[in-house]
Amino acid sequence: MSADNKLLAVLYACAAVGISSAGDSVVKWLSGNYPVHQILVVRCLIGIPILTFIVHKQASLASLTAPGMGLSLLRGLIMSSAYLAFILSIAAMPLADSVAIYFAMPLIVAVIAGPLLGEHVALHRWIAIIAGLVGVIVMINPGSGVFEPAALLSLYSAFGYAVSQTLARLVVRRVPPAAMAFHTNAVYLSLAIVLAIIFTQLDLSGVHHKSVAFLARPWHWPTPIDFGAMLLLGSTVAFAMVLFAMAYKSAESSFVAPFEYSAMFWAAALGFFVFGDVPGMRTLWGGAIVLLAGLFMLWADRRKDRLITAAQPQRQNA
Template sequence: MTALSPPLRRDSAKGVAFLVAGVAVFSVQDLILKLLSGDYPLHQAMVLRSLTAIPFLLALVHYEAGLKSLFTPGTGAMIRRGGIMFLAYTAYYIALPALPMATTVALYFSAPLFITLLSVLILKEHVGPRRWLALLAGFVGVVIMVRPTGAVFEWAALLPVLSGFAYALSMISARRLGVTESAAALAFWGNAVFLAAALVMSAILGTGAYGDQAHPSLAFLLRGWAMPTAFDALLMMSCGIIAAAGLTLLTQAYRIAEASVVTPFEYTGLLWSVIYGWAFWQQWPDATAWGGIAIIIGAGLYVLWREQTAKAQPG
């Protein structure tokens, strides 16, 4: 596939379907990693996940655009995007052991706000005063969720916000690369970066020399490798299939539909996080958390709605 390929056909309905499916698939991976986070390091799970994903991603690449689509003038940019995705998901994953799932997901939903902000800074899009106010309100919701004035400040609450920012940056990149690169190629190189980074981390941290950490996020990041049970190994490997499917579904969604159309459906992830948090850990957001969640989601949905109407009526 080259820059001379026909323009990418936009399909909002399929884009929404891809995104909802991708969010549902990835929510299962969140559940698995949170369940495993007390016994194994993240880099061990990522190595097994990424190795398992390779044949599935290669098959997807071959089916969608051929293996030659992995090596194009945009390959370097796809690898750089993979690095951004690695930062996004690593920050998100290591937040999971320290925070309730609903809190982690809600703070990650700062991503649509960041997407709008970055669209101004990078894509030079126009944002009117009402959308700026909505963005400000959304970040107020983030502050409420982080609770910086609490008796014990939980620094891990900043990790999903960092993840949301990095994810927004990667999706802005996907909008540009999607014109000439396939969704499967983008997903393959994202997985390749994950594997390379996880192998480096394992070489440095795998012995457990830095694993004596009391904080659950640091323990999940720095713990040494452990011999998994057969069931736990299968869970880690299943994340490879989940990642292959999820990465492709999400990337395809942003390739074939406008971000302002599909992004609101990212919020379906909150439903899964509340269900899983209650079912597995009896965690339920308190009144303050629900308030922050409502502000973040409300602001994000308003921003996205204004983006859809701005073409006809400046915001």
């Protein structure tokens, strides 16, 4: 297995989060008129040729049936169910509360990385992870709606996403990142089609819970602008999937996961330029905490690597 490249992992992770955040903005724009499964079906159909081309260029089409395909598909199922749970949770509770619960994800990664991957989570990483979580909570200022029953969906989303991203580190040992992204997209598409078939047959118009209403809304033909937005969503998410896989291949899961906190920076920027939301002081202070936590972890890891490298010649001489 190749050596870790932490700086490259950070660049991949931050780029993936940025692209995903742009995709989330598109979903937010579309969510008032379309069901989640319609958006997912169109998104995934657009992603298939893009991901196929990336697989062909980076590896080979034969890698799609590599020995680790089964584990890759299992990871895709866990990730797609986690994403669906998160989308449904924000339909029924304030976004800040849902995100606050979801961003327990890096802490869960740190806890499960040891049993699943045999990774040792150093003390300085625990400090950075907890500091990043504090920064996110400062930014989003969760309110009293945290105990809405839909909070369980957000909690599952955090757990499911943590498991799937931890498994990514294991999967890419046998499956190329682009192939893993293709598998994930295929599972997303399969799940969306199943949901579309189920809720086309069911009449849940009498159910008033917002999560169920968002899931059960009927399909209708999109306008040209909305269809263009769905095309954009499919292409951006396809590239984000590959970048996430490459990030978790390039460094340990417990190192990469906290950099997904950078989603709050992208959310603030996109909120300002797309929706006219002006970041407040809590966003700025919380963002500063997240940035310092990430820089601290990078510095501590590089210092640890230098000490290990410096000690090796001494052991050899001894």
